Amino acid sequence: APSVVVTAVSAEEIARTLAWREPMLELSGATLGELVAAFAQRSDRRLEIGDPALGAVRIGGRFPPDDVDGFLHALEEIYDVKAERRADGVIVLRKAR
Secondary structure (H helix, E strand, C coil), X not given: CCCCCCCCCCHHHHHHHHXXXXXXXXXXXEEHHHHHHHHHHHCCCCEEECCHHHHHCEEXXXXXXXXXXXXXXXXXXXXXXXXXXXXXXXXEEEECC
């Protein structure tokens, strides 16, 4: 039988390995308006929709509720959304084109 090797692992490595178990925001067909509200409940970051038509856009995927930056990056790359960061800390979502 193969021998078992025990090694020390940092808290960060453990957290990364177990991250899949953390609650995720399920974005399966939710509107952008619903998702902005969900992130507002779970994060201290404020998001607003600057273009009313964006509020009805349906989004798919999964995100950790505290990964606002990852969510914004996906919106900018996939959904042609521009995230405008205001001086007061509010992030306003607008159609990029």
